[in-house]
Amino acid sequence: MTAAIAIADADGLAAVSMRAVAAQLKTGAASLYRYLSSRDDLLDLMADRVAAELRPYPEPDGDWLDTLVRMARAQRAVHERHPWLFELSQRASAIGPEALGFFDACLKVMAPVDAPFAAKFEAIGMMNGVAILFARKRTAGESLTFVGLDVTPYPHLLAAFRQPAAAPPATDLFERALRSLLRGLLTPDGS
Amino acid sequence: MTAAIAIADADGLAAVSMRAVAAQLKTGAASLYRYLSSRDDLLDLMADRVAAELRPYPEPDGDWLDTLVRMARAQRAVHERHPWLFELSQRASAIGPEALGFFDACLKVMAPVDAPFAAKFEAIGMMNGVAILFARKRTAGESLTFVGLDVTPYPHLLAAFRQPAAAPPATDLFERALRSLLRGLLTPDGS
DNA sequence: CCATAATTGCGAACAGTGTTTGCAGTTTAC
DNA sequence: GTAAACTGCAAACACTGTTCGCAATTATGG
Secondary structure, eight states: OHHHHHHHHHHOGGGOOHHHHHHHTTSOGGGGGGTOSSHHHHHHHHHHHHHGGGOSOOOOOSOHHHHHHHHHHHHHHHHHHOTTHHHHTTOGGGOOHHHHHHHHHHHHHTTTSOOOHHHHHHHHHHHHHHHHHHHHHHHHTOOOOOTTOOOTTOHHHHHHHHSOOOOOOSSOHHHHHHHHHHHHHHSSSOO | OHHHHHHHHHHOGGGOOHHHHHHHTTSOGGGGGGTOSOHHHHHHHHHHHHHGGGOSOOOOOSOHHHHHHHHHHHHHHHHHHOTTHHHHTTOGGGOOHHHHHHHHHHHHHTTTSOOOHHHHHHHHHHHHHHHHHHHHHHHHTOOOOOTTOOOTTOHHHHHHHHSOOOOOOSSOHHHHHHHHHHHHHHSSSOO
16 A cells, blocks of 8 residues: 555654544545455555556666666665655565566576576575665664763774765765676676 | 564564564563553664674785675675665664674774775675675575466576576675676776 | 346454563672 | 562553444446
8 A cells, every 4th residue: 555655654664554644535444454464464565556566677788787786776766755664674575566567677688698597596685685785774874973972982883984085986876886796696707 | 673573584574573573572562661661662773783793803914805705695694694674774874883893803904095985985885785684585595486477578587497497606706796796886997 | 227246345363572660589798 | 677679560641553333435237
C-alpha cells in the first residue's frame, strides 16, 4: 500500500504499525488482514513497490561499466528517497519481482563480460551494497558528531579533527569506488 | 550484559526481550532498569562489548593496505560470530568507546597515507561496509533460492542458472574487493 | 425480485512487548 | 540501633501484531 510507504517516508519504519496505516486509510486495523497475511507481508510489498522506481532500466549502450554505474546511481537515489529501505534490505523475503527484474537487467548489461556467473552474482551484491552504503552516508548525515563522548583517549581521531575541514574530494567518490570495485571483481586485471 | 549477547547469538536480536534476559539471569524484568535506562541502552552496550573483540589491533607494520585488510578481516569475523550486529550497526547510538577505538586505530594505520581526513573517513566507512557485506553473504548463505518464484520472466537470470555452477574465483574475493576499493579511495592513482 | 451464498469491514479480545510505579527487603552509615 | 540509602520485583499501563466472531454489504441464481 502506498499509504504505508507514505508513513515510512515521513516517520520511519517503526511508525508503520497496522493501526497507523489503517487509520491513514480510515479503516480498522483488523481490516488489513483481508488483504495482507501479516505485517511482514506488508513490508515485502513496500520494498517491491519501491523497487519499481528503479525502472526503466538503461539500455546497455556503450561500456557495460558505465551502464552499471548508472544503475547503481539509481539505486542509491531510491535508498535516499526511502531511507527505511535499508532496514528491509536485510530480510531475504523482500526479494520480489521488481528486485528480480533489476537483478536480471544487471545480468543483461554484464552479458559482454567474460566472467563466471558466481562472479557476476557477487559483483551485483557488491554494487548494491556500495550504493546503499553511500545512500546511508548522505541520509545519516555525518551522525558522528560524537555527541557526548570524550575523544582524548583517541589521539589520531583528535588530530584529524584539528585538521582544517578540507573539501571533499572533487571527483565523485561514489563513481570512483564503484568502478574500481567492479573492475576488480569482474576483470582479470585492468580494463 | 553477556547474557543478552548469548541470547542474541542463539536466537537473534528479536529474542532479546527484557523479560528474556531477566529470566536468563533469574531475576525480574523490572530489575534490569536499575542498571539500564532502556532496551536501546542494552543494545548499545551489546554492540560495544562485542566491538571489543576487534582488539588487539595489529601494529602498523609494513604496508598500510595490508594492515587495513587485516583489520577488515577481523571485523568480518566478528560480524560472522554475531550476525545480529548488522541490525545494530545502523543505529548511530551504537558508536561506543570500543568502536571509536577501532576507528582511531584505523586512522593510525593510515597515518602514512597522504589524503585529507574526509577521504580517510570515507575509506573507513567503506571498509566497514564491505566487511559487513561479506559477513552477511556468508551468514545468509545464498538465501536466493527463489523459493516460490517463477523465473521465466527473467531470461538472463534463467540463462545464468542453466550455466554449470563454476567454482568461486580462486583469489580471495574479499581481499581483492577491499584492496581495489581502498586504493581507489585513498590514492590519486595506482599504488 | 427475492432468497441464499459469499465476501468484506471491524470492534473486542489475546498474547506479547518496553517501561513506570510503588512497595517491601536488604544493606549501608552514623 | 536507628535512619537513610539502595536493591529486587510483582503489578499495571500503553502499545504492538494477530485472531475471532459477528454484523453489513455485495454477488449469485432461480
